[in-house]
Amino acid sequence: MTSTATLLLRLAAPLQSWGDHRAALDTRHTAPQPTKSGVIGLLAAALGRDRDEPLGPLAELTMGVRSDVPGTLLRDYHTVSDYRGVPLLSANLNAKGRQKPTSKPRYIQPTERFYLQDAAFLVGVHGPADLVDDLATAARKPACLLSLGRRSCPPTFPLVLGLTSVSLGDALAEHDWLASPHARGVWQKRNRGAAPATIDVPATIDDPEGDTVLGDQPLSYTFGTGRHTTRHVTHQLITLSTGFTPTPGTPAGAEHDPLALLGW
Structure with missing residues (x-):
């Protein structure tokens, strides 16, 4: 084997x-x-x-x-143009396999990239x-x-x-x-300062x-x-484990659960 x-x-x-x-x-x-x-x-x-x-x-x-x-x-918005000042080409090809110009001359093309x-x-x-x-x-x-x-x-x-x-x-x-120390701090702030001992990922x-x-x-x-x-x-x-210890005086499992009322 x-x-x-x-x-x-x-x-x-x-x-x-x-x-x-x-x-x-x-x-x-x-x-x-x-x-x-x-x-x-x-x-x-x-x-x-x-x-x-x-x-x-x-x-x-x-x-x-x-x-x-x-x-x-993160959304990255920018534009594309030809440095020669000529219209941009389309994705369509002619009979010779070359890109066709846009049917209506377009000099600037907005584009978006997400990260x-x-x-x-x-x-x-x-x-x-x-x-x-x-x-x-x-x-x-x-x-x-x-x-x-x-x-x-x-x-x-x-x-x-x-x-x-x-x-x-x-x-x-x-x-x-x-999670890095910075990410753990951000996560703690999002939990309104609470520091649950575990997290579900x-x-x-x-x-x-x-x-x-x-x-x-x-x-x-x-x-x-x-x-x-x-x-x-x-x-x-x-x-x-998050590496945090429960806040003194807080019973185990007392952290806020937004789905508790649904029986989940």
């Missing part, structure tokens, strides 16, 4: 952006958490693979994401131990510059948190909360029988090909 391992990655940075199915020329959205195509692409870059190289066993890895600090959405700001995610990648060990080595000393969804979003240190032989779900459940884990379907399973990174398919995942909440 082939031994398996789980690689734990910390994906955190001032900005990160994970493309989804809504991508368009003038608007680039971000998913609320790292996509599988984005994470596998990051690992392929760390290995030094070419874009048109087959993914092979990388596509068979299972992945889980724990959203420790979801961050806030996750100050987010931190724990990502687990599970597969054959030999492959996962190679990925850990490559991620520590990558062959190419790594980015969190876009080239303008480099990851902060540390990226690699370690290897473990436990299952993907157990690895995500056992690792400490990734959402996790998304690959599961063939999962009831949620995502369209970010990578097939290829070659331009002009069918590059993604679907995968099934499950969602769950993982309870983590």
Whole structure:
């Protein structure tokens, strides 16, 4: 029986952006958490693979994401124009394969880019131990510059948190909360100064029988090909220690629960 391992990655940075199915020329959205195509692409870059190289066993890895600090959405608005002062081209091609000019001459194109700001995610990648060990080595000393969804979003240190032989779900459940001291302070203020001893963070884990379907399973990174398919995942909440001690005189479990009246 082939031994398996789980690689734990910390994906955190001032900005990160994970493309989804809504991508368009003038608007680039971000998913609320790292996509599988984005994470596998990051690992392929760390290995030094070419874009048109087959993914092979990388596509068979299972992945889980724990959203420790979801961050806030940042909208970047800017405009695009041709420095020569000529009309912009459209996405349509003529018979010779060249881009056509816009039907009504357009000299300025407004565009939007969306990012996750100050987010931190724990990502687990599970597969054959030999492959996962190679990925850990490559991620520590990558062959190419790594980015969190876009080239303008480099990851902060540390990226690699370690290897473990436990299952993907157990690895995500056992690792400490990734919130920085600043993020913990912000979280405490949002809780009106309360300091609960635990926090429930959402996790998304690959599961063939999962009831949620995502369209970010990578097939290829070659331009002009069918590059993604679907995968099934499950969602769950993982309870983590916050490192805070309950306020003296506050009974355990007395923190405000907005869903208590609903019987949840």
